[in-house]
Amino acid sequence: MVKGIGSWLPKQCERFGDKTALVYREKRFTYAQFNERVNRLADCFLAQGVQKGTRVGAILFNTNEMIEVLFACAKIGAICVPINYRLSVDEIEYIANDAGVDWLFYDERMQAAVTELTKRKTAIQTWVHVGAAVPFGQLEYEGLLREGNNQEPYVSVHIDDVHMMMYTSGTTGKPKGVMLSHGNTLWNAINAVHAMSLQDDDSTLTVAPLFHIGGMNVFTTTLLYKGGKVVLHDKFDPVLTLETIGKEKITTLFMVPAMWLAIMHLPNFDHYDLGSLRLNVSGGAPCPLTVIEFFQKRNIPFYEGFGLTETAPFVALLDPANSLRKNGSIGKTPIHTDARVVNEAGIDVQANEIGELIVRGPNVMKGYWNLPEATQNVMKEGWFYTGDLARVDEEGFFYIVDRKKDMIITGGENVYPTEVEQVIMRYPGVREVAVIGVHDEFWGESVKAFVVLQDHLQSLTVEELRNHCEGKLAHFKMPKFLEIxxxxxxxxxxxxxKNVLREQGGK
Structure with missing residues (x-):
């Protein structure tokens, strides 16, 4: 029987048990030490009644404990539920109850929120504190590990079993629990290893949060599958990020565009030793072309990636060899994943026509937790309908145009905010921009730009912005309104x- 991702660790111990697997602050764990800690936790789970399918919540930062909980659950068939530590108590309570979380691991920095949560009616039966000063009646993480033994658990785990439930960000409506199987994470890793030629001597710095599919699966679990080194930062600090790259000889780095922007704007960026980097991936949101060009000019290989929580997440990747001539593209799909662009009837559109991106492959989720109707709405005949508007060119390169819900219709013409944002980003002094549609009695909708300037003393008028867009955008696409x-x-x-922008200033 094919086993789940928990089987990776003993295999890595056979290959190179003394090799560094995890680094968090001053702590360094070899694969043998990492596997032992995971086994001890898994043994405690079994001793205290955790079974296959039990949901184990984790409000943890990017720490070794988060990875240990994930793999301990995987070894016994339990389901790990990473919970966003930035959520309010009400939001955490919703996820805990929706998922039916039985155990909850939490960082001591979350004590105030958890104290409030203990006063509420939830499904949580066992609370595990990671840190000092353990509250009365709760378990302490390291003490729990000391009680367990270092024996591989004998639990039948299949590749199709769910090993992780990651909740969508919930920008529209309540967040949904995305059920990811062992196979989803495995095939995501296989796709990534093949597409980026990952080796067991590669290392990654995980700064994107592990409750996010990008932080968890782009390089973190993938390199543990391959046998590489994972360095964890529990918060994003641009300077510390660049220092760590040089210190740990980091070769791979995944960050969201806001993080890339932050390090790009460091005044002494060129003083840092980044010579070890060979794989830099941006994902989670469209990356401004100015960011990609910044790294290209410094001969730092930069990949534009695209993925979703529901696809674990790898859907497409644009490699550096094509980054200049195919600027703006998300590239092509990996070997074990297929994608198409279709119209409302589900029929493939012609090259460069806009339609909805749909995806099929062994990395696509099993469905949404307890939401069969929502699952059926996006899963049709084996294809996952992403809700993203896209086009594919004559060479098979995919381009994300925008989210369906973000498209602006003005005077019967379609305007895709991403296109407008990329043009505005080239205006001198613009740091960030977001474009939305606002109500217009005559045209239906008009284009409004929200702009963040690099210098708060700088000024910008809508006329200046429209002059900048002249010749680059059709007139109906130009911003009619501007808010700094x-x-x-x-x-x-x-x-x-963008829903917040619509509520607060979309008039």
């Missing part, structure tokens, strides 16, 4: 919350 704001609202994974 200090920062764009984002969710915990770095995605811009």
């Amino acid at each position: 704001i200090p920062q764009l609202p984002r969710n915990a994974t770095g995605k811009i919350l």
Whole structure:
């Protein structure tokens, strides 16, 4: 029987048990030490009644404990539920109850929120504290590990079993629990290893949060599958990120565009030793072309990636060899995943026509937790309907045009905000931009741009912006309204919350 991802660790111990697997702050664990800690936790789970299918929640930062909980669950068939530590208590409570979380691991930095959560009616039976000063009646993480033994658990785990439930960011409506199987994570890793030629001497720095599919599966689980080194940062600090790349000789790095922007704007960026980097991937949101060009000019290989929680996440990747001539593309699909662009009837559109991107492959989720209707709405005849508008050119390169829900219709013409945003980003002094549609009695909708400037003393008028767009955009695509704001609202994974912009200033 094919086993789940928990079988990776003993295999790695056979190959190179003394090799470094995880680094978190001053702690360094070899594969043998990592596997022992996972086995001890898995043994405690079994001793205390955790079974296949039990949901184990984790409000943990990017720490070794988060990875250990994930793999301990995987070894016994339990389901790990990473929970966004930036959520409110009400939101955490919703996820805990929706998922039916039985055990909850939490970082001591979350004590105030968890104390409030213990006063509420939830499904949580066992609370495990990671850190010092353990509250009365709760378990302490390291003490729990000391009680377990270092024996491989004998639990039948199949590749199609769910091993992780990751909740969508919930920018529209309640977040949904995406059920990812052992096979989804395995095939995502296989796709990534093949597409990027990952080796067991590669290392990654995980700064994107592990409750986000990008932080968890782009390089973190993938390199543990391959036998590489994973360095964890529990918060994003641009300077520390660049220092760690040089210190740990990091070769692979995944970050969301907001993070790439932050390090790009460091005044002494060129003083850092980044010579070890060979794979830099941006994902989670469209990456401004100015960011890609910044790294290209410094001969730092830069990949534009595209994926979703529901696809674990690898859908497409644009390699550096094509990054200049195919700027703006997300590239092509990996070997074990297929994608198409279809019209409303589900029929493939012609080259460069816009339609909806649909995806099929062994990396596509099993469905949404307890939401059969929502699952049926997006899963049709084996294809996952992403809700993203896209086109594919004559050479098979995919381009994301925008989210269906973000498309603006003005005077019967379709305007895709991403296209407008890429043009505005080239205006001198613009740091970030988001474009939405606002109500217009005559045209139906008009284009409005929210702009963050690099210098708060700088000024910008809508006329100046329209002059900049002249010749680059059709007139109906140009912003009719402009609002300068200090920062764009984002969710915990770095995605811009356009629904918030519509509510607060979409008039």
